[in-house]
Amino acid sequence: MTTIGWIQIALYCGVVLALVKPLGGYMTSVFNGERTFLSPILRPVEAGLYWIGGVDEKREQHWLTYTVAMLLFHVVGFLSLYAIMRLQAVLPFNPAGQSAVAEDLSFNTAISFVTNTNWQNYGGESTMSYLTQMLGLTVHNFLSAAAGIALAVALIRGFARSSMRTIGNFWVDITRCTLYVLLPICIVYTLFLIWQGMPQTLGAYVDATTLEGAKQTIAVGPVASQVAIKMLGTNGGGFFNANAAHPFENPTALSNFIQMISIFALGAAMTNVFGRMVGNPRQGWAILAVMGVLFITGVAITYGAEASGTTGLNALGLTGGNMEGKELRFGIVASSLFAVITTAASCGAVNAMHDSFTAIGGMIPLINMQLGEIIVGGVGAGLYGMLLFVVLAIFVAGLMVGRTPEYVGKKIEAREVKMAMLAILVLPLMYLGWTAVAVVLPSAVASMANAGPHGFTEVLYAFTSATGNNGSAFGGLTGNTFFYNLTLASSMFVGRFFMIVPAMALAGSLAAKKSIPASAGTLPTTGGLFVGLVIGVILIIGGLTFFPALALGPIVEHLAMTASTLF
Amino acid sequence: MLREIRPAIVLLLGLTAITGLGYPLAMTGIAGAIMPSQAQGSLIERDGKVVGSSLIGQEFKGEEYFHGRPSATLGPDPQDSTKTVPQPYNAINSMGSNLGPTSKALIDRVKEDVEKLKAENPSMPVPIDLVTTSGSGLDPNISPEGALFQVPRVAKARKLPEDRVRQLVTEKIEGRFGGLLGEPRVNVLALNLALDAASPK
Numbered sequence: 001m002t003t004i005g006w007i008q009i010a011l012y013c014g015v016v017l018a019l020v021k022p023l024g025g026y027m028t029s030v031f032n033g034e035r036t037f038l039s040p041i042l043r044p045v046e047a048g049l050y051w052i053g054g055v056d057e058k059r060e061q062h063w064l065t066y067t068v069a070m071l072l073f074h075v076v077g078f079l080s081l082y083a084i085m086r087l088q089a090v091l092p093f094n095p096a097g098q099s100a101v102a103e104d105l106s107f108n109t110a111i112s113f114v115t116n117t118n119w120q121n122y123g124g125e126s127t128m129s130y131l132t133q134m135l136g137l138t139v140h141n142f143l144s145a146a147a148g149i150a151l152a153v154a155l156i157r158g159f160a161r162s163s164m165r166t167i168g169n170f171w172v173d174i175t176r177c178t179l180y181v182l183l184p185i186c187i188v189y190t191l192f193l194i195w196q197g198m199p200q201t202l203g204a205y206v207d208a209t210t211l212e213g214a215k216q217t218i219a220v221g222p223v224a225s226q227v228a229i230k231m232l233g234t235n236g237g238g239f240f241n242a243n244a245a246h247p248f249e250n251p252t253a254l255s256n257f258i259q260m261i262s263i264f265a266l267g268a269a270m271t272n273v274f275g276r277m278v279g280n281p282r283q284g285w286a287i288l289a290v291m292g293v294l295f296i297t298g299v300a301i302t303y304g305a306e307a308s309g310t311t312g313l314n315a316l317g318l319t320g321g322n323m324e325g326k327e328l329r330f331g332i333v334a335s336s337l338f339a340v341i342t343t344a345a346s347c348g349a350v351n352a353m354h355d356s357f358t359a360i361g362g363m364i365p366l367i368n369m370q371l372g373e374i375i376v377g378g379v380g381a382g383l384y385g386m387l388l389f390v391v392l393a394i395f396v397a398g399l400m401v402g403r404t405p406e407y408v409g410k411k412i413e414a415r416e417v418k419m420a421m422l423a424i425l426v427l428p429l430m431y432l433g434w435t436a437v438a439v440v441l442p443s444a445v446a447s448m449a450n451a452g453p454h455g456f457t458e459v460l461y462a463f464t465s466a467t468g469n470n471g472s473a474f475g476g477l478t479g480n481t482f483f484y485n486l487t488l489a490s491s492m493f494v495g496r497f498f499m500i501v502p503a504m505a506l507a508g509s510l511a512a513k514k515s516i517p518a519s520a521g522t523l524p525t526t527g528g529l530f531v532g533l534v535i536g537v538i539l540i541i542g543g544l545t546f547f548p549a550l551a552l553g554p555i556v557e558h559l560a561m562t563a564s565t566l567f
Numbered sequence: 568m569l570r571e572i573r574p575a576i577v578l579l580l581g582l583t584a585i586t587g588l589g590y591p592l593a594m595t596g597i598a599g600a601i602m603p604s605q606a607q608g609s610l611i612e613r614d615g616k617v618v619g620s621s622l623i624g625q626e627f628k629g630e631e632y633f634h635g636r637p638s639a640t641l642g643p644d645p646q647d648s649t650k651t652v653p654q655p656y657n658a659i660n661s662m663g664s665n666l667g668p669t670s671k672a673l674i675d676r677v678k679e680d681v682e683k684l685k686a687e688n689p690s691m692p693v694p695i696d697l698v699t700t701s702g703s704g705l706d707p708n709i710s711p712e713g714a715l716f717q718v719p720r721v722a723k724a725r726k727l728p729e730d731r732v733r734q735l736v737t738e739k740i741e742g743r744f745g746g747l748l749g750e751p752r753v754n755v756l757a758l759n760l761a762l763d764a765a766s767p768k
Contacts, residue, residue: 008748045585053577065571072575080579125659139587143579171574178582183590190594197622199608200591200598205659206608208617210625211632211759218620218658220608224598225591242661245702247622248608253749310668313699316681317692323699324673325663328636328708331750335702352702353663356673454667476665557669566671 001307005333009299012257012337013292016264020288023265024272030180031153031173031273033057042179049175060166063508066154067501069170070147074114077143082110084136085128094129095204096219101127108485113137115496116144116378118230118237118348118471119488121480125219125240130202137237138226145233145266146177148380151500152270153277155384158507159408160277162515167507181266182232189228189262197251198224223248231262234378236348236471244338244351245327256330256351260338263347267376270383278408282526287386290534291375295344298364298375303336305361311561325356336361339472343368346378348471355449355458355474359561362474363554366461369468371542372427378469384503388420391506393530393537395420397523406522409515416509419502426498428545430491431463435549437487438463444483449476452567453560457553462488467495611756619756624707626656627759630724633709633717633736635755636696637680639664640704661703684716691716708752711740725766735761 029036035043050057061069085101088094101109105121112119113136122128128137150173157167194200199220206218223239227249230237240246250256268288275284307321308314321332330338335352342349343365354362368375374386390407395417398405405412438444438459448455458474465472466488473479479488524530560567598606609621619625624635640662642654654660666673680698694712714736722729739758743749 004743004747011747049578049581052581053574055574055578069571069575072571073579076575076579080583123660123662125661134591135583135587138591139583142586143582171578175578175582178586183586186590187594191597194594194598194602194605197605197609200595200606201608202595203607206610206617206620208610208619208625210619210627211756211763212627212629214626216619216623216625216656216658218608218610218623219661222591222595225594229586240661240703242663242703242705245663246661247624247703247705247707251609251622253744257744257748312668312674313677313695316674316678318677318681318695318698319692320695322668323695324666324677325700325702327701327703327706328696328710328752329706329749334749350702353665355665355667356663358668362667449665450667450670452669454669457667474665475663476667557667561669565669566674567669 001303002333005303005307008333009303009337012260015261016268019261019265020268020272023269024276024284027181027269028273028276030176033172033176036180038180038184046175046179050171053171055169055171057169057172060169062165063154063167063504063511066167066170067504070151070500071497073147073170073174077140078110078114081113081136081140082106084132085109088129088132091129091131093131093134093202095202096129098127098129104482104485105480108489111489111492112471113140113235113237114144115469115492116148116233116235116346116381117466117469117492117496118235119466119473119479119492120237120241120243120471121485121488123241124238125221130221133226133239134222138229141226141229141233141235141237142178142182143174145229145235145379146174146182148378149177149181149266149270150174150380151503152380152383153273155387155503155507156274156277158510159410160279161511163513164511167511182229185232186225186228189232190224192258193224193227193255196255198227198255199248200224220248231259231347231349232266234263234267234345234347236342238349244349245353250351253329253334256334256338259349260341263341263345263349264376266379267345267382270380274383280408280526283408286526286531287390289531291386293531293535294371294375294538295340298340298344298368299337302340302361302364303333305358306332306336310358311564312566315564322356322358322361325353327352339365340368342472343470344373344375344377346373346381346468346470348465350472353475354461354472355476359554359558362457363550365472366457366464366550366554367542369464369470370428370431370546371538372424373468373470374538381469385499388423388503389538390534391416391420392424392541393534394523394525396537397533401523403521406516406518407525409517410510410513411516416506419506423499423502424541427467427495430467430494431460432546432549434463434487434491435460438483441483443481447478447481447484449478450567453553453557454567457557460549460553463491466491469496611760613760621754621757622707623658624656624705625756627755630720632759632762633714633721633755634697635709636706637698637700638704639700656705658705661705663702663704664700688716688719707754707756709755711736711751711753714739714753714758721762725762727766731765732762735765
């Protein structure tokens with residue numbers, strides 16, 4: 001670890017923190033339906049969409065209608081995306097002549113993008129046409145992100161409202177989020193990325209003759225416009241196979257820095273939206289503090305592990321940390337930081353190959369996802385995931401002092417705790433369950449690229465990433481098989497919707513409750529005690545669930561590595 | 568519930584038109600007008616022919632060129648197209664080795680490369696970037712140490728004084744952005760182009 005490395009990390013945290021208030025304020029006014037400085041341009045487009053769609057923007061929805069609308073939107077999106085991939089060979093914008101995507105791969109990819117996972121069982125430049133990248137994948141990068149934010153806003157309204165039956169209008173929330181928040185930022189962001197060297201063209205792949213006279217075909221495409229939303233919307237599905245490690249998808253140290261900022265920007269700002277909407281910004285800062293503590297701890301561990309390198313490489317006299325699978329322009333610190341950010345949020349973009357990380361360095365990304373990606377988390381998804389843990393923490397605190405637990409003026413009762421537990425428990429069921437199945441199926445074991453405990457970690461990582469809707473991978477695992485295409489798709493589906501539906505039920509039941517003023521017996525939820533309590537609950541619940549699996553994978557691998565055992 | 572189907576379809580189509588066609592095509596148009604070089608992939612031409620991209624590494628094997636990092640990319644086997652074989656710096660199939668810290672295959676590969684490099688230049692410790700593959704397999708850069716390490720070999724093959732070659736390397740070292748972000752590095756293709764310009768083969 002170096003001083004300049006820590007300065008880069010500190011600078012990163014500083015910029016993210018500085019963006020929380022302005023972005024939070026802007027997003028709050030967008031979701032409250034207020035006029036913004038972009039309204040003169042965007043309002044006619046927005047009103048036009050409502051008019052054709054038959055949406056009455058003044059009419060709010062019950063939580064059940066809101067959820068049904070969200071689910072229907074996903075079904076329609078899934079079908080259209082599947083169709084585009086299956087038909088890409090006969091559709092325009094296909095200069096590389098990509099053939100139709102296989103049925104099981106299309107199924108997996110469609111679920112993957114609709115659920116904001118963006119798991120890549122395909123290599124972008126060798127599978128997808130430009131049309132699929134734009135009309136299919138870019139679109140769902142926007143829409144799944146907007147849906148996540150909309151759902152978080154609906155849950156916030158549940159906390160903020162008193163004795164109301166409705167929690168907002170899904171169609172209005174998703175439209176306003178796409179038009180007022182995501183699109184304008186992406187336009188500016190895309191131009192920045194192109195300036196940094198990212199291609200943005202519909203031209204065919206380029207044939208070059210290298211200095212030594214060999215032929216090199218260079219894949220290009222409309223990269224920047226997709227990468228902007230891929231990062232901002234914490235989607236993470238790359239234009240290229242190597243994702244943000246590819247020089248065209250992340251050309252410079254500066255583009256890397258801004259990409260890391262954009263992963264956290266909206267998710268961190270959502271805590272501020274929460275604080276503002278419940279009438280006390282400090283509530284938002286307290287949640288951000290919980291996230292911050294967990295995040296910095298993870299960064300320190302991964303950075304430390306990668307900087308010390310692996311026993312095998314060090315024994316050969318090589319110094320400078322574990323550079324296998326890392327790009328030189330980012331080096332150890334920016335690669336480690338990126339890995340922790342992308343898994344803390346549910347982004348899943350990678351600028352270095354996590355499969356080649358040290359055992360401990362690669363374990364932190366795994367833990368980040370297994371905790372439910374609540375450390376900032378996916379845009380929207382991170383906040384509602386964190387609020388579920390807050391409900392549990394408040395409940396535990398209530399048990400300890402023998403009072404009915406309250407949070408931001410709402411009594412937390414049996415129904416809320418049940419919903420929170422359901423959402424939290426379903427995740428380990430998927431990733432531990434499917435991992436257990438995979439490691440006893442010979443055909444699934446054959447997909448592992450590394451032998452020994454590392455192979456087990458590859459499988460555990462895949463199902464964790466899919467369930468958490470992250471999308472990063474220990475890339476050695478051959479995921480494009482019938483078994484993994486279907487099981488990973490089921491993990492993504494359950495991980496997304498079995499979390500969303502209970503969260504929406506929670507929103508509905510909270511909105512219907514009366515707000516009660518804080519009394520002398522109310523646990524203050526803006527101080528250090530509360531922050532510590534939530535962190536404790538997160539680590540205890542998380543730790544008990546997945547520690548045994550970690551012991552079989554990264555922990556035993558670390559011990560083997562220090563004993564110089566190779567597999 | 569049926570009442571929600573119309574907005575589902577209309578909003579999907581409407582937002583698809585905006586974010587899936589309007590936005591990327593407008594960006595493509597603007598990029599082509601104001602930043603055509605970057606938009607097309609930062610291509611480098613010499614004598615009117617495209618020799619590569621300044622952002623994408625390419626394979627160098629000859630003694631008279633600086634070499635990039637090892638690359639783990641694969642390409643189709645010319646004998647049997649259903650199989651893949653190593654094809655370093657294949658820019659239509661980016662990937663890393665994905666070998667883990669306890670992989671015997673990784674340590675064997677690195678050990679072999681380290682021994683080769685030690686034989687080539689015993690006077691310096693082997694820089695780690697010259698024996699590890701990058702995440703994309705297309706890394707255009709090596710570290711300044713990685714370039715300086717190769718100076719004796721290149722100078723000998725080119726019949727140039729070592730100091731002259733070392734000077735070319737020093738000129739091509741790029742620092743951290745703002746003195747802060749990223750790592751110091753040398754672009755291999757740019758260095759080799761400068762080398763060709765300084766001493767035609």
